[in-house]
Amino acid sequence: MSDDTKIWAGGCCCGAVRFEIGAEPVLLEFCHCQTCRRASGAPVMAWAGIPVAGFRFTEGEPGRFASSPGVTRGFCDRCGTSLTIFSEAFPDEIYVSTSALDDPETLAPEVHIWTSHKLGWFETADALPRYRRFRADEV
Numbered sequence: 001m002s003d004d005t006k007i008w009a010g011g012c013c014c015g016a017v018r019f020e021i022g023a024e025p026v027l028l029e030f031c032h033c034q035t036c037r038r039a040s041g042a043p044v045m046a047w048a049g050i051p052v053a054g055f056r057f058t059e060g061e062p063g064r065f066a067s068s069p070g071v072t073r074g075f076c077d078r079c080g081t082s083l084t085i086f087s088e089a090f091p092d093e094i095y096v097s098t099s100a101l102d103d104p105e106t107l108a109p110e111v112h113i114w115t116s117h118k119l120g121w122f123e124t125a126d127a128l129p130r131y132r133r134f135r136a137d138e139v
């Protein structure tokens with residue numbers, strides 16, 4: 001990466017919560033888990049794992065919800081957009097919804113995780129690696 005740390009910006013649907021990413025992602029993934037599906041109301045979510053020091057909210061404060069033990073999801077408590085996941089199991093990273101970026105095309109997912117929860121009617125035409133649970137469990 002160059003000296004100019006790339007800044008990706010994004011935010012929720014209503015604009016009340018905005019964020020910036022100033023560090024290269026460590027992981028880009030589709031997550032098919034049931035909790036992402038419920039939290040987003042969509043068949044799958046796309047996440048970018050960002051070093052915590054490289055992420056900040058620049059406008060508003062997200063609502064927070066403990067979706068599993070040790071896992072906190074951030075969302076706009078006005079419009080409901082899913083924005084982040086922080087897991088105590090991965091304390092150096094915060095996961096940011098790439099679909100909430102102003103330019104989501106720039107951070108394409110590289111793996112599928114939790115395919116054990118994938119909906120039968122949802123399939124993507126890509127050749128990316130697929131993991132039944134977390135990538136780390138099966139590498």
Ligand SMILES: [Zn+2]
Binds near residue numbers: 013014081
């Ligand atoms: Zn909002």
Ligand SMILES: [Zn+2]
Binds near residue numbers: 032033035
């Ligand atoms: Zn998930």
